[in-house]
Amino acid sequence: ADGPTAESSDELRLRSGPPPRVVDVDDYGAGSNGGCDDTEAFLAAWREACNSTDYRSMFLVPEGKTYLLMPVTFRGPCRAISITAMIKGTLEAPSNRSVWLDRNLQEWITFEGIDRLHVLGGGTLNGNGQQWWINSCKLNKPMRCIKGPTALYFRRCTHLVVEDLQVRDSMQMHVAISYSWNVLVSKLFITAPGWSPNTDGIHVSNSKEVSISDCTISTGDDCVSIVSGSMFVRVTGIFCGPGHGISIGSLGASNSWAHVSDVLVEKATLQGTTNGVRIKTWQGGHGFAERITFQDVSMHNVTNPVIIDQNYCDPRKPCHEQGSGVAVRNIHYRNISGTSASKVAISFICSEAVHCDGIVMQDINLVGEGRHTACSYRNATVAQLGYIFPFCSVEM
Ligand SMILES: *[C@@H]1O[C@H](CO)[C@@H](O)[C@H](O)[C@H]1NC(C)=O
Ligand SMILES: *[C@@H]1O[C@H](CO)[C@@H](O)[C@H](O)[C@H]1NC(C)=O
Ligand SMILES: *[C@@H]1O[C@H](CO)[C@@H](O)[C@H](O)[C@H]1NC(C)=O
Ligand SMILES: *[C@@H]1O[C@H](CO)[C@@H](O)[C@H](O)[C@H]1NC(C)=O
Numbered sequence: 001a002d003g004p005t006a007e008s009s010d011e012l013r014l015r016s017g018p019p020p021r022v023v024d025v026d027d028y029g030a031g032s033n034g035g036c037d038d039t040e041a042f043l044a045a046w047r048e049a050c051n052s053t054d055y056r057s058m059f060l061v062p063e064g065k066t067y068l069l070m071p072v073t074f075r076g077p078c079r080a081i082s083i084t085a086m087i088k089g090t091l092e093a094p095s096n097r098s099v100w101l102d103r104n105l106q107e108w109i110t111f112e113g114i115d116r117l118h119v120l121g122g123g124t125l126n127g128n129g130q131q132w133w134i135n136s137c138k139l140n141k142p143m144r145c146i147k148g149p150t151a152l153y154f155r156r157c158t159h160l161v162v163e164d165l166q167v168r169d170s171m172q173m174h175v176a177i178s179y180s181w182n183v184l185v186s187k188l189f190i191t192a193p194g195w196s197p198n199t200d201g202i203h204v205s206n207s208k209e210v211s212i213s214d215c216t217i218s219t220g221d222d223c224v225s226i227v228s229g230s231m232f233v234r235v236t237g238i239f240c241g242p243g244h245g246i247s248i249g250s251l252g253a254s255n256s257w258a259h260v261s262d263v264l265v266e267k268a269t270l271q272g273t274t275n276g277v278r279i280k281t282w283q284g285g286h287g288f289a290e291r292i293t294f295q296d297v298s299m300h301n302v303t304n305p306v307i308i309d310q311n312y313c314d315p316r317k318p319c320h321e322q323g324s325g326v327a328v329r330n331i332h333y334r335n336i337s338g339t340s341a342s343k344v345a346i347s348f349i350c351s352e353a354v355h356c357d358g359i360v361m362q363d364i365n366l367v368g369e370g371r372h373t374a375c376s377y378r379n380a381t382v383a384q385l386g387y388i389f390p391f392c393s394v395e396m
């Protein structure tokens with residue numbers, strides 16, 4: 001499960017050569033209007049940066065200033081051979097939900113259809129999501145369930161680099177990578193309160209060769225979630241907590257076909273999360289999740305450190321065993337240690353229709369926070385090598 005290497009020859013080439021053409025958003029009127037909408041200025045600057053023929057360009061958001069951005073899409077293809085979006089300042093989202101609801105939008109800042117885009121600079125994106133959280137049907141049962149916007153969305157980008165940014169308080173997901181290829185994400189600092197609903201850190205879908213490294217993620221949902229259509233994904237050096245852990249899935253909802261393969265999660269630290277490393281698939285789905293490795297993971301007071309749930313179904317409906325499921329096979333857990341907040345340190349609940357095949361565990365040590373821990377499995381083949389605590393047995 002090897003992802004792309006940290007420094008490709010492409011990148012070295014992009015760092016040398018003549019200096020890029022710099023397009024400063026302030027030169028297009030941004031930041032001068034005292035808290036008013038800077039979106040048009042940003043779009044005008046983007047058109048200029050994107051249209052720098054046969055040149056490298058830099059879209060610059062200067063340091064020390066705050067800009068208000070409405071939902072906006074920065075679109076390619078560009079004539080520039082590469083674009084660096086250098087975000088040093090702070091971007092603020094409007095807190096009023098009608099901005100999205102009135103236009104039925106589900107994204108705040110989107111980059112779409114761009115080759116060789118680098119987004120970096122140490123700046124901050126603030127989603128100001130409080131109004132979304134308090135009106136969420138998860139926290140407030142009588143409210144209608146509405147999908148909230150993702151703060152930073154990348155769609156159909158190739159040779160994408162995203163690094164050194166702070167993304168906070170998103171309305172829902174913080175960063176989404178979709179239909180993209182050859183992606184390096186690193187040094188992101190993502191924060192939202194532990195109680196904020198559905199605020200995933202980094203969400204990967206339908207993307208290939210994605211590397212996510214050295215990020216700190218503290219939110220109210222999955223720190224990293226990887227869903228269907230994703231292959232060759234490497235997640236390394238993640239600190240996660242609070243949050244729901246690192247998750248593959250859910251896959252196969254509404255009888256759909258799903259496929260995730262060749263995922264490596266390593267050198268993760270999970271602190272006080274509800275799950276540690278999880279694979280979750282729906283009953284009635286099709287397809288497979290395979291060749292997934294979790295290694296060198298350290299858990300601190302995690303409620304369900306290691307979990308496969310192949311029987312997931314809608315908690316609001318009765319859950320009948322269905323005749324199909326997403327196959328789960330060749331899953332490796334190596335060198336996983338730390339503490340479990342609950343008795344169930346490890347649980348593999350697989351379906352009768354499609355077993356979990358080829359689970360290999362090696363060098364596991366998950367002790368309780370002052371209580372015993374257990375490992376159980378159902379409808380799975382599990383090999384246990386090296387030191388294993390707690391030892392796994394078939395659920396009776
Ligand atoms: C892009 O640049 C070309 C000339 O190089 C110009 O004709 C065209 O109008 C520009 N497009 C935009 C969207 O600025
Ligand atoms: C939000 O925007 C809508 C429509 O533009 C407006 O009617 C409403 O008063 C605003 N709400 C707040 C709290 O500013
Ligand atoms: C096991 O994982 C921990 C991190 O949780 C790491 O520090 C240690 O070096 C790993 N051990 C081996 C033998 O790789
Ligand atoms: C462990 O987690 C549980 C539940 O998440 C929490 O109640 C408890 O205070 C935590 N213990 C420590 C030592 O952090």
Ligand SMILES: *[C@@H]1O[C@H](CO)[C@@H](O)[C@H](O)[C@H]1NC(C)=O
Pocket residue numbers: 351352378379394395396
């Ligand atoms: C699946 O697991 C259950 C519970 O352990 C067991 O009763 C059942 O026989 C298993 N089904 C198959 C097909 O192995």
